[in-house]
Amino acid sequence: xxxxxxxxxxxxxxxxxxxxxxxxxxxxxxxxxxxxxxxxxxxxxxxxxxxxxxxxxxxxxxxxxxxxxxxxxxxxxxxxxxxxxxxxxxxxxxxxxxxxxxxxxxxxxxxxxxxxxxxxxxxxxxxxxxxxxxxxxxxxxxxxxxxxxxxxxxxxxxxxxxxxxxxxxxxxxxxxxxxxxxxxxxxxxxxxxxxxxxxxxxxxxxxxxxxxxxxxxxxxxxxxxxxxxxxxxxxxxxxxxxxxxxxxxxxxxxxxxxxxxxxxxxxxxxxxxxxxxxxxxxxxxxxxxxxxxxxxxxxxxxxxxxxxxxxxxxx
Numbered sequence: 001x002x003x004x005x006x007x008x009x010x011x012x013x014x015x016x017x018x019x020x021x022x023x024x025x026x027x028x029x030x031x032x033x034x035x036x037x038x039x040x041x042x043x044x045x046x047x048x049x050x051x052x053x054x055x056x057x058x059x060x061x062x063x064x065x066x067x068x069x070x071x072x073x074x075x076x077x078x079x080x081x082x083x084x085x086x087x088x089x090x091x092x093x094x095x096x097x098x099x100x101x102x103x104x105x106x107x108x109x110x111x112x113x114x115x116x117x118x119x120x121x122x123x124x125x126x127x128x129x130x131x132x133x134x135x136x137x138x139x140x141x142x143x144x145x146x147x148x149x150x151x152x153x154x155x156x157x158x159x160x161x162x163x164x165x166x167x168x169x170x171x172x173x174x175x176x177x178x179x180x181x182x183x184x185x186x187x188x189x190x191x192x193x194x195x196x197x198x199x200x201x202x203x204x205x206x207x208x209x210x211x212x213x214x215x216x217x218x219x220x221x222x223x224x225x226x227x228x229x230x231x232x233x234x235x236x237x238x239x240x241x242x243x244x245x246x247x248x249x250x251x252x253x254x255x256x257x258x259x260x261x262x263x264x265x266x267x268x269x270x271x272x273x274x275x276x277x278x279x280x281x282x283x284x285x286x287x288x289x290x291x292x293x294x295x296x297x298x299x300x301x302x303x304x305x306x307x308x309x310x311x312x313x314x315x
Contacts, residue, residue, distance in 0.1 A: 242292030
């Protein structure tokens with residue numbers, strides 16, 4: 001009896017170790033998947049604060065919560081099931097879909113650059129100096145959730161591509177984990193960003209000279225922080241979009257662009273001891289961003305410049 005019991009306990013211990021190892025593998029895969037989607041995450045973080053620009057301060061956090069709930073619903077109820085079905089029955093379609101997403105990211109990045117150059121950058125403004133009706137607020141939230149759907153789809157497909165070789169249940173666990181963690185991270189950071197000026201104003205009204213200085217610093221830093229996030233978001237879109245396209249064309253059989261960049265990375269890596277690895281990464285990043293810039297420029301030309309020329313020709 002005791003021998004059988006000890007044998008059973010030993011089997012349980014082995015299963016527990018296997019389960020722990022599986023959890024570790026899932027955690028590591030989830031970490032890789034989340035990191036690969038970083039460019040879209042930065043863009044998501046940069047875009048969302050614009051939706052509460054000009055909104056009454058007391059409504060900022062409630063609106064962000066509603067957008068966050070919609071984002072999580074997008075990922076878990078719509079995108080996750082579709083991604084799992086796709087990976088299970090049409091895995092070959094992942095590369096073209098990723099490349100389409102990379103092209104979209106590149107287009108978005110170049111379009112933001114074009115808007116700044118052309119001076120046609122439009123910002124959403126609330127209808128009544130921060131006073132919004134319930135209907136206007138619902139429309140604003142719905143618009144933000146629609147935009148989030150595109151970005152969330154990119155995050156989930158990029159993440160899925162990183163774990164496509166895992167089993168079905170592992171993929172389900174990893175993608176659900178990525179969906180929850182990234183949503184919390186993005187909208188948590190967005191909440192901190194939009195309330196930073198309010199925190200600064202509160203600190204500036206305290207008696208402490210240090211609190212007043214720090215509060216004024218937070219208020220003054222807010223525009224610069226939003227500008228930095230915007231620039232980083234554009235750079236991340238071009239880098240991630242270009243990297244996805246490069247990997248995609250390599251997987252589809254057009255190897256030379258990827259090979260050229262890889263050989264250049266190797267040359268830099270071995271030529272500069274100590275910092276060669278960092279420089280090799282920088283070479284890959286810059287090359288990917290250039291590819292994203294070129295591809296995005298072509299799409300922007302097709303979407304904006306050519307229609308404008310046809311309109312002028314018609315007149």
